[in-house]
Amino acid sequence: MSTDSTLLPHPFVRPLREGGVSLISSRGLAAALQGEDPPELLDVRPSTERPLARLPGSLHIPLPELPKRSGEVPKNRTVVVYCQFGNEARRGAEFLSQNGWTRVAALEGGIDEYSRIVDPTVPRYPAGARDRGLVFQQFPRLNSGCLAYLVGDPVNRQAVIIDPGREIDPYLEDLGQLGWRLVAIVETHTHADHLAGHSALHLRTDAPIFVSKRSPASYPHRELEEGSTLGFGSEELTVLETPGHTRDHLTLGVRDKIFTGDTLLLGSCGRTDLGDGSPDLLWESLHDKILKFPDETEVFPAHFGPRHALPDRYSSSVGFERATNEALTQGSREAFLRYMTEGWPPKPVDFDRIVRENLES
Ligand SMILES: [Fe+2]
DSSP: OOOOGGGSSOTTOOOOOTTOOOEEOHHHHHHHHHSSSOOEEEEOSOGGGTTTOOOTTOEEOOGGGHHHHGGGSOSSSOEEEEOSSSHHHHHHHHHHHHTTOSSEEEETTHHHHHHHHTOTTSOOOOTTOEETTEEEEEEEETTTTEEEEEEEETTTTEEEEESOBSOOHHHHHHHHHHTOEEEEEEOSSOOSSSOBOHHHHHHHHOOOEEEETTOOOOSSOEEEOTTOEEEETTEEEEEEEOOSSSTTOEEEEETTEEEEETTSOSSSOOOSSSTTOOHHHHHHHHHHTGGGSOTTOEEEESBOBGGGTBSSOOOEEHHHHHHHOTGGGSSSHHHHHHHHHSSOOOOOTTHHHHHHHHHHO
């Protein structure tokens, strides 16, 4: 079985860092499972997540137990380690490869990506699935390639929605099913490629809308700035100002997740040659803020799709992007500035209209 990075669905793939763990894509795993020597699957998620979804036939050892239970993992077969999104799997695969297993890889994108791309009979986590007490839900919009997020505290039943689209029913359905109160709607920046849903969601839920203090928005809103925090139940989002794609861009963090909007996309970053963007500011935001997070930090952007470098991937980690992202591997600030200013397609025809509408309501 090949665990070559060329199997990744990534048009701008670069070699992984030396000594980094081998990765296998969902499609690569599907092919390997059909092959003559199918790999052993090792699920390293917490036991509470096992009933939500699993790959058939997998061995289950929660990551914290792996050091003392590693004897259960066969050494004479290829082992593919998996979790929900791929980050714990990378840590598990790293542990095994440092301790004598020679054929080991982590499932990039996790069971979430596997179920979307390869096998829809493997269920995705339902709304309300808990990540160590934090509820986290990703809402992909297939027609536009946009991603919105709900994060919530299940004890206090309070949630925040980030970057909602104009079609708000899926968010209302989830909130209704969970019986939760929406306490904040946050826009990471003024979007130019889709009509935002903050006002529609505010009208239905009464939750306040939060945007950067640098936003020229004229609708009623509250301001966030560097160091602001936004509480929901006993959790809180922390705010970083990450200008570059737009001047009003924010990156939001909760626990080990960051919502990077269009500052850091998967495989690339948001363009700076439209509107009030600045490649110099984006360089500083990426290097002085985003890349300061530990490698295992999970990255959740505002977009997916071929226009944003990765057709199938909806989440990543700081470490993976640090090693492979085209914008982050230019080699120098000068090369990055050239990359951000040359070779981009013309300005979309509806750019100004969408920005205007998103700022007015
Ligand atoms: Fe954007």
